[in-house]
Amino acid sequence: xxxxxxxxxxxxxxxxxxxxxxxxxxxxxxxxxxxxxxxxxxxxxxxxxxxxxxxxxxxxxxxxxxxxxxxxxxxxxxxxxxxxxxxxxxxxxxxxxxxxxxxxxxxxxxxxxxxxxxxxxxxxxxxxxxxxxxxxxxxxxxxxxxxxxxxxxxxxxxxxxxxxxxxxxxxxxxxxxxxxxxxxxxxxxxxxxxxxxxxxxxxxxxxxxxxxxxxxxxxxxxxxxxxxxxxxxxxxxxxxxxxxxxxxxxxxxxxxxxxxxxxxxxxxxxxxxxxxxxxxxxxxxxxxxxxxxxxxxxxxxxxxxxxxxxxxxxxxxxxxxxxxxxxxxxxxxxxxxxxxxxxxxxxxxxxxxxxxxxxxxxxxxxxxxxxxxxxxxxxxxxxxxxxxxxxxxxxxxxxxxxxxxxxxxxxxxxxxxxxxxxxxxxxxxxxxxxxxxxxxxxxxxxxxxxxxxxxxxxxxxxxxxxxxxxxxxxxxxxxxxxxxxxxxxxxxxxxxxxxxxxxxxxxxxxxxxxxxxxxxxxxxxxxxxxxxxxxxxxxxxxxxxxxxxxxxxxxxxxxxxxxxxxxxxxxxxxxxxxxxxxxxxxxxxxxxxxxxxxxxxxxxxxxxxxxxxxxxxxxxxxxxxxxxxxxxxxxxxxxxxxxxxxxxxxxxxxxxxxxxxxxxxxxxxxxxxxxxxxxxxxxxxxxxxxxxxxxxxxxxxxxxxxxxxxxxxxxxxxxxxxxxxxxxxxxxxxxxx
Numbered sequence: 001x002x003x004x005x006x007x008x009x010x011x012x013x014x015x016x017x018x019x020x021x022x023x024x025x026x027x028x029x030x031x032x033x034x035x036x037x038x039x040x041x042x043x044x045x046x047x048x049x050x051x052x053x054x055x056x057x058x059x060x061x062x063x064x065x066x067x068x069x070x071x072x073x074x075x076x077x078x079x080x081x082x083x084x085x086x087x088x089x090x091x092x093x094x095x096x097x098x099x100x101x102x103x104x105x106x107x108x109x110x111x112x113x114x115x116x117x118x119x120x121x122x123x124x125x126x127x128x129x130x131x132x133x134x135x136x137x138x139x140x141x142x143x144x145x146x147x148x149x150x151x152x153x154x155x156x157x158x159x160x161x162x163x164x165x166x167x168x169x170x171x172x173x174x175x176x177x178x179x180x181x182x183x184x185x186x187x188x189x190x191x192x193x194x195x196x197x198x199x200x201x202x203x204x205x206x207x208x209x210x211x212x213x214x215x216x217x218x219x220x221x222x223x224x225x226x227x228x229x230x231x232x233x234x235x236x237x238x239x240x241x242x243x244x245x246x247x248x249x250x251x252x253x254x255x256x257x258x259x260x261x262x263x264x265x266x267x268x269x270x271x272x273x274x275x276x277x278x279x280x281x282x283x284x285x286x287x288x289x290x291x292x293x294x295x296x297x298x299x300x301x302x303x304x305x306x307x308x309x310x311x312x313x314x315x316x317x318x319x320x321x322x323x324x325x326x327x328x329x330x331x332x333x334x335x336x337x338x339x340x341x342x343x344x345x346x347x348x349x350x351x352x353x354x355x356x357x358x359x360x361x362x363x364x365x366x367x368x369x370x371x372x373x374x375x376x377x378x379x380x381x382x383x384x385x386x387x388x389x390x391x392x393x394x395x396x397x398x399x400x401x402x403x404x405x406x407x408x409x410x411x412x413x414x415x416x417x418x419x420x421x422x423x424x425x426x427x428x429x430x431x432x433x434x435x436x437x438x439x440x441x442x443x444x445x446x447x448x449x450x451x452x453x454x455x456x457x458x459x460x461x462x463x464x465x466x467x468x469x470x471x472x473x474x475x476x477x478x479x480x481x482x483x484x485x486x487x488x489x490x491x492x493x494x495x496x497x498x499x500x501x502x503x504x505x506x507x508x509x510x511x512x513x514x515x516x517x518x519x520x521x522x523x524x525x526x527x528x529x530x531x532x533x534x535x536x537x538x539x540x541x542x543x544x545x546x547x548x549x550x551x552x553x554x555x556x557x558x559x560x561x562x563x564x565x566x567x568x569x570x571x572x573x574x575x576x577x578x579x580x581x582x583x584x585x586x587x588x589x590x591x592x593x594x595x596x597x598x599x600x601x602x603x604x605x606x607x608x609x610x611x612x613x614x615x616x617x618x619x620x621x622x623x624x625x626x627x628x629x630x631x632x633x634x635x636x637x638x639x640x641x642x643x644x645x646x647x648x649x650x651x652x653x654x655x656x657x658x659x660x661x662x663x664x665x666x667x668x669x670x671x672x673x674x675x676x677x678x679x680x681x682x683x684x685x686x687x688x689x690x691x692x693x694x695x696x697x698x699x700x701x702x703x704x705x706x707x708x709x710x711x712x713x714x715x716x717x718x719x720x721x722x723x724x725x726x727x728x729x730x731x732x733x734x735x736x737x
Contacts, residue, residue: 062433088408287368448575
């Protein structure tokens with residue numbers, strides 16, 4: 001790019017000690033207490049009127065290297081003009097994260113024998129959006145961009161999150177894959193560019209099955225405004241007039257395309273503002289015709305228009321062709337402002353690189369690179385040209401962002417109106433040449449009813465990916481694996497939702513309820529999921545919801561391994577929700593090792609409003625919950641009475657024949673042992689084919705105060721081999737002890 005063009009553009013524009021160890025090695029889901037605060041979709045936590053704003057900050061020395069070792073006292077934060085006391089401080093140094101670190105959240109459960117993953121604050125995680133332009137980029141360059149993006153993925157840290165999207169004039173911005181730590185799936189998503197498919201996953205955390213049909217074109221070549229065309233001269237004046245009119249019409253059509261692009265991407269940027277932390281938008285495009293933004297740079301054309309203007313022949317002067325379209329510049333600036341407000345930095349990448357031309361050395365810069373420079377420069381990013389290895393090209397950017405300080409403060413009197421608040425961060429006693437990079441502001445919480453469907457989707461996806469827990473709704477979850485007919489286990493998931501908390505704020509006749517369940521492995525890959533939206537007719541079901549609540553029966557199919565189950569239930573009218581994360585270990589049932597499942601406490605039928613994920617039960621596996629051949633529905637969180645015996649079903653695989661002995665121990669949530677209780681075994685039924693052995697039993701808890709506890713049951717066979725499992729239970733408030 002010529003310095004004169006860069007200068008003109010600069011002027012033109014501007015984050016249970018003992019019991020926990022047992023849980024990690026068993027199939028029992030740990031049901032966490034409700035969080036006292038609920039994170040909203042604007043990168044802050046909200047509890048009544050308390051607002052906590054998180055500000056990710058990078059500090060660069062004069063050599064461009066990240067500055068390490070800073071403390072909270074080194075920073076000053078201003079919300080508008082008011083200085084704010086820093087109430088929270090975290091540091092993420094990516095150089096300290098090993099390459100083998102699982103990409104999932106630090107909250108993910110893992111066997112105790114494995115090293116715990118490095119904890120990463122959600123606001124400190126780097127987020128990359130690979131955004132492919134299909135309207136101003138040739139199909140060949142789109143292909144090159146896909147190949148180049150693969151090299152970038154190879155250079156990212158496992159804690160980095162990646163989303164893949166595409167822009168086309170006909171469809172606007174589309175999210176092919178939402179933010180995920182599964183970089184292999186992101187690479188697969190690159191192969192879907194230009195091939196629109198209906199997403200099976202409403203949160204876009206996993207790709208839909210690939211269809212056999214392929215889009216005819218990978219790019220929008222007909223809208224590509226950078227082709228040099230026929231440069232031969234000559235011809236009559238009438239031809240020049242016709243050519244000039246044709247060029248003017250083409251430029252006007254391109255102006256409309258660019259206007260549509262800037263407006264659509266501005267809306268997309270505002271949606272990205274609902275995601276925690278800084279977003280690095282890697283914009284892979286050949287850009288649009290520089291004449292649209294800057295006007296002509298042809299000296300002869302400029303001189304001709306100057307002479308015509310001096311002679312009063314104003315009809316020969318096209319101000320847009322001479323100086324660029326001011327309205328288009330305004331639209332572009334509005335888009336960049338939305339990018340900056342959403343804490344997005346655009347890194348422009350021209351996959352076309354340098355193009356052949358008849359000028360000096362046969363090379364001329366692409367005519368769209370000035371527009372790419374404007375987009376990058378306006379958000380604090382850079383333009384990368386002619387790079388086959390994008391990870392090498394962006395290595396400096398990756399190094400600059402390797403150290404992040406997350407400052408938290410609590411402003412007072414912030415209205416929940418969705419308005420934008422400007423931020424300023426200063427470094428005390430900063431050495432000369434030091435640069436402080438931080439989010440320029442934040443959006444105040446927006447009422448759920450005013451959020452768009454994309455904002456709601458991104459918020460839910462963000463909670464699932466970051467393994468967030470808590471919320472205003474009360475819920476309990478039970479998940480346990482059973483042997484399946486093939487290499488994958490059948491995992492029923494029971495979600496019990498307290499009806500009164502779910503109904504809070506409901507006014508319409510129908511209550512829409514969203515239910516999401518994702519099983520992620522240790523690398524953050526979604527291995528299976530289910531999602532349902534229910535429309536509950538309150539005229540029919542409100543009494544049972546008020547009495548107990550909703551019980552949802554879903555299921556997953558999972559291969560042997562360690563997972564975290566991420567559950568989210570949301571009232572789709574009020575936005576009230578609950579998010580839960582629980583560990584899940586799926587055994588290799590084909591191996592002869594004994595497996596004891598959690599203790600299942602049958603419930604009396606009719607207590608809950610029961611909804612199944614599928615209308616029909618799966619045909620390839622017997623119904624798992626049975627006691628003496630009688631089916632039952634287990635309680636996700638059973639309520640027991642001290643001193644009163646309760647029926648319980650014990651199930652396991654590869655249990656040795658003969659007499660079994662049972663022992664029990666009860667622990668508090670903090671891991672303190674509180675007593676043994678009593679377990680008495682009844683009849684044993686041997687499992688057939690893939691069914692488990694089933695043992696009827698009763699359990700009598702010790703004298704306990706009301707609260708939540710953990711039950712550890714041990715079965716010992718005649719040879720002395722012991723198997724354990726753990727189950728949560730509650731002692732009700734009406735119980736004494």
